[in-house]
Amino acid sequence: MSIRPFLDLVLASLVLGVAIFTITARDLFAAVVGYVAYGLLLAFVWIRLYAPDVALTEAAVGGGVTGVLLITAGKRLGAPNVSQEAQPGPGLKILTGVLAALVATALGAVILMLPDPPPSLAPEAAAAIDGAGAGLGNPITAVLMSYRSLDTMLEKVVLILAVMGVWSVGTDKAWGDAPAPLRQQKAYAPMVFLAQMLAPVGAIIAIHIFWTGANAPGGAFQGGALLAAMWMVTMMARLVEPPRVDAQWLRLALVAGPAVFLISGLAGAITAGSFFAYPSGLAKPIILFIEAFMVLSIAAALPMLVAGPPSEGQDQ
Amino acid sequence: MITLLDLFSIAAISAGTFFFFAGTVGLLRFPDSLTRLHALTKADNLGLGMVALGLIPRADSALSALKLIVIWALVLVSGASTSQLIGRALRRGRK
Numbered sequence: 001m002s003i004r005p006f007l008d009l010v011l012a013s014l015v016l017g018v019a020i021f022t023i024t025a026r027d028l029f030a031a032v033v034g035y036v037a038y039g040l041l042l043a044f045v046w047i048r049l050y051a052p053d054v055a056l057t058e059a060a061v062g063g064g065v066t067g068v069l070l071i072t073a074g075k076r077l078g079a080p081n082v083s084q085e086a087q088p089g090p091g092l093k094i095l096t097g098v099l100a101a102l103v104a105t106a107l108g109a110v111i112l113m114l115p116d117p118p119p120s121l122a123p124e125a126a127a128a129i130d131g132a133g134a135g136l137g138n139p140i141t142a143v144l145m146s147y148r149s150l151d152t153m154l155e156k157v158v159l160i161l162a163v164m165g166v167w168s169v170g171t172d173k174a175w176g177d178a179p180a181p182l183r184q185q186k187a188y189a190p191m192v193f194l195a196q197m198l199a200p201v202g203a204i205i206a207i208h209i210f211w212t213g214a215n216a217p218g219g220a221f222q223g224g225a226l227l228a229a230m231w232m233v234t235m236m237a238r239l240v241e242p243p244r245v246d247a248q249w250l251r252l253a254l255v256a257g258p259a260v261f262l263i264s265g266l267a268g269a270i271t272a273g274s275f276f277a278y279p280s281g282l283a284k285p286i287i288l289f290i291e292a293f294m295v296l297s298i299a300a301a302l303p304m305l306v307a308g309p310p311s312e313g314q315d316q
Numbered sequence: 317m318i319t320l321l322d323l324f325s326i327a328a329i330s331a332g333t334f335f336f337f338a339g340t341v342g343l344l345r346f347p348d349s350l351t352r353l354h355a356l357t358k359a360d361n362l363g364l365g366m367v368a369l370g371l372i373p374r375a376d377s378a379l380s381a382l383k384l385i386v387i388w389a390l391v392l393v394s395g396a397s398t399s400q401l402i403g404r405a406l407r408r409g410r411k
Contacts (some may be wrong), residue, residue, distance in 0.1 A: 194393065194397035
């Protein structure tokens with residue numbers, strides 16, 4: 001008898017425990033810390049489900065970027081204590097509880113009523129990848145870039161829309177200015193040290209994760225998120241300041257990924273016979289070419305989400 | 317068959333687990349944040365170091381062994397720096 005099922009049970013109960021802690025935490029900061037821990041534990045769950053690609057994304061985005069985003073947002077809110085806010089009435093509480101229980105029951109019922117074997121698109125997708133001759137060793141990347149390419153492209157468009165949403169919250173007067181620095185304090189030696197040590201190594205690891213994504217777990221999103229984190233670390237150390245939102249290079253970097261993806265897709269319509277098809281034999285280099293620009297867009301978009309809307313007078 | 321390298325792995329990983337255990341006990345039992353931080357860094361630096369050291373003979377290639385060392389070094393750098401940041405935040409909060 002293996003010890004693994006017990007370890008899995010421990011992991012599952014830890015995830016549940018941290019989830020409950022996160023929702024019941026009254027302190028905003030504690031809730032964010034709980035959420036980050038929850039993201040990291042989920043990454044372990046994905047590894048146990050043999051999905052290292054998802055685990056990498058979950059660790060980078062769920063554990064890392066979202067944590068920074070939430071802490072920054074909490075700080076901007078002035079971190080009000082939730083318990084001091086108006087409490088919902090008992091009727092609303094019961095209604096929320098009943099609705100949540102209904103959703104949970106429905107989800108559980110659906111999972112229990114799945115036919116055996118469950119319906120799956122996986123064989124079809126695998127056949128399609130082989131048929132397209134994508135030439136990639138990593139089936140996840142092949143699915144994302146070849147089989148479901150429109151979805152992947154639109155995902156990046158959503159990211160740009162989110163950045164536009166954040167930017168549009170700024171005041172009219174501040175438009176075009178840079179977002180406020182990530183930390184109000186002056187540069188602090190240990191933070192500068194961390195940024196100077198970590199950023200070069202992290203950037204290399206990010207490029208490695210993107211490059212290796214063609215054949216092994218990894219890919220554009222994971223690499224881009226790591227690169228984004230490195231930019232954020234240097235901004236937090238005040239080694240660099242957030243760029244002006246009307247900077248030409250920033251906007252080009254943001255749209256580069258989806259734009260190159262779309263152009264390649266249209267080119268595929270002419271050269272390979274259908275929208276988002278790649279000419280056989282050239283699939284791998286084309287996919288890596290598109291992904292390189294997507295890394296750029298992700299690395300630009302995530303820090304801009306964290307940096308927030310342009311703010312006037314940030315030079316003071 | 318248990319070889320000498322296996323014994324080394326077992327010893328090093330056990331030692332690492334001990335440091336993680338001790339660090340966790342310290343984190344739960346120590347009276348204030350600075351001492352808790354002290355306990356935590358032992359788990360991170362020594363515990364992870366010993367575990368990484370114990371895993372090196374079990375790595376499939378020299379490259380994966382090197383990766384283990386790099387992971388440890390990265391945790392050392394970030395652990396030391398964030399402890400410093402947390403420590404400063406604590407000192408500021410007290411004043």
